[in-house]
Amino acid sequence: MALDDLFIHIGELGRYQWYLFILASLGTVVCPVTLFSQIFYTVPTEHWCSVDSWGYEDCDIYGLDHSQCEEAQRNLSIPWSKDTGYDECNMYNVTGLEFDSDGINDELDVIECQNGWKFDQRESGRTLTAKFSLVCDREVLIHVGQSLYFIGCLIGCPLFGALSDRIGRVYAWGFCITQSLVFAITMLFANNFWTYTVMRMLMAMSNYALWIIPFVYITEIVGYSKRMFVGLLVEFFWAGAYLTITLLSWILKDWMYVQIAVIGIHIISYPILFLVPESPRWLLARGNFKKAEEILTVIARRNGKEMPPNYKSELMDEAKLREQELQSKVKPIDLYRNRTMLLWTCILLVVWFGHGMTYFGLTFMSGELGFPFYPSFFIQAAVEVPAYVFCIILLSYVGRRNPTSFFTTMAGVACLVSVVMPPGVWRALMIFAAKFAISVSFVILFVYTAEIFPTAVRGFGLSFSAIISLIGETISPLVLVLSHWWPPFPMVFCGLLTIVGGGLVMLLPETRGTMLPETIEEAVALGRSKQRIPSEDYEEVKV
Structure with a gap:
């Protein structure tokens, strides 16, 4: 393509593109810190039934201070077992009985909590679990809230993707970060669970686009041979954001302070919008040759290169090619008319669905491994860093199909093995191994899918695959609800x-x-060993 030929002259990944890459990649961190923050807002918090008729003043006559009084009332009103400790969802029926520090309630009936719960937040810190009483029969609301977040992503992903195609990458980026910031602030003032959840779902509509739009921008400002590399490299910023929000939550242990930090990350991202130019590819696609020429000239100058003498005619060729692509007779429906492409598309959709569900299912399971809560999440985030390094090596020297198959299967086997492991270190190790494997295969899957679909429907194929993955992500919290019946x-x-x-x-x-x-016929030829499409100019993933 003409523009890719031009990038060869002015630098496919020169100094200026590295500068833009770092800025845009920093812009992507808003999405993961917002996504994962909810997990730390609903940290398991020690709780027990509240006895509405017993006040702390009842302890004065026994000379008990506040903490001693609370402990005495807990001992008298809550069933205790040496295996499970204090019951979190049931209490003795002490209705009508006055507090007596010497009383014994072994013979009283056991009933469900009647007057809400008391929470001990000394270990967990201030949480939404305590604020909205998301425990016992209300614990399912935590998973419902996560699913509604992903529903917001499902709505917003195609909506804001189309917006970025219409008004430009940078303007759409700015619109999304503004909407996300507004609802991130309103979440602080929500006085009930459903208000908070609706605000978060509205934030999610633009929040996921804050990963997609900068990601697309990054791939559009570099040359063809570097796109795969920068597409992989930006994944490290996802892992870094995952680690950052985990550490912040671990240190602060207060959902409001963490949310304020998330709001701060939104605000810090704003200057990026004034430091990056519009995507020259998008400008050319919209026919804005003058502005595209200005930006490409800046890229060349900052890279220490000169524009070739015939670049204007090449830009015109690019515009003509774009017009030809738009007029192409190949439509998404053609994928389903060819039996081979139909089979491959169905396989990819099953695999994408499984990856979306398993990646986030493993993430949400981290607090239930019999392993310390925050270290569990930190390790899950940390394993993604070597996973991405491993992806670059595999894509360069091994291929796509075998690594994807191997690590997808490895993740599944590790999940099944974790079932027979007792809660604790060994189960946690299996979950960490599964998270490493699914992270490796997920990244390779992005590249692999793009290389299977023909050019005319590649955008549709990737977008549809991402939506199927989001459906898996939406369902994953609800699948966890079933663990209450069969762990x-x-x-x-x-x-x-x-x-x-x-x-x-x-x-x-x-x-x-x-x-x-480029065509469905060429895509189908990929599956025939004697008709593989040769690549004389093929270049592996290189810096």
Whole structure:
């Protein structure tokens, strides 16, 4: 393509593009810190039934201070077991009975909490779990809230993706961060669970786009041979944001302070919008040749290069090619008319669904491993860093199909093995191994999917795959609800789903060493060993 030829002259990934890459990548961190923050707002908090008729003044006659009084009332009103400790959701029926520090309630009936709960937040810090009483039969609301967040993402992802195509990457980026910031602030003042959840769902509509739009921008400001590399490198900022929000939550242990930090990250991201130019590819696609020429000239000058003498005619060729692509007869429906492409598309959708569900299912399960809460999340975030490094090596020297199949299956096996492990270190290790494996295969899957779909429907194929993944992410918190009836269900379900997906991947073609297919016929040829599309100019992932 003409613009990619021009980037070869002015720098495919020169100094100025590195500068833009870092700024845009920093802009992506708003999405993961917002996404993962909810997990730390609903940290498990020690609780027990409140006895409405007993006040602390009842302890005065026994000479008990506040903490002693609370402990005495707890001992008298809450059933205790040496295996499970104090019951969190039931109490003795002390209705009509006055507090007596010497009383024994072993013979009283046990009933469900009648007057709410008391919370001990000394270990967990101030949480939404305590503020909105998200415990016992209300604990399911935590998972409902996460699912509604992903529903917001499902609505906003195509909406704001289309907006960025219409008004530009930078303007759409600014619109999204403003909307996300407004609802992030209103969440601080929500006085009930449903108000808070609706505000967060509205924030999610633009929040996920704050990952997608900068990601697209990054791939549009570099040359063809560097797109895969920067697309992989930006994933490290996701992992860094995951680690950052985990550490902030661990240190602050107060949901309001963490939310204020999230708001601060939104605000700090604003100057980026004034430091990055509009995408020259988008400008050319919209016919704004003059502005595109200005930006490309700046890129060349900052990279220490000169624009080639015939660049204007090349830009015109680019515009003509874009017009030809828009007039192409290949439509998304054609994917389903060809039996081979239909099979491959169905396989990819199953695999994307399984990855979305398993990645976030493992994330949400971190607090239930019999392992310390914050260290568990920190390790899950940390394993993504070596996973991304490993992806670059695999894509460069091994390929796409076999690594995707192997690590998808590995994640499933680790999930199933975790079921038979007792809560504690060994179960946690299996979950960490599964998270590492699914992180590796997820990143490779992005590249692999783009290389299977032909050019005319590649955008549709990737977008549709991402939506299917989001559906899996939306369902993943609800699957965890079923663990209340059968605790192993989430890991068994995710394990079997990913093992099936890993096996199905082996029915797809290997795309390493091939040119990107332009037509459905060329895509189908990928699956025939004697008709593989040669790539004389093929270049591996390099810096």
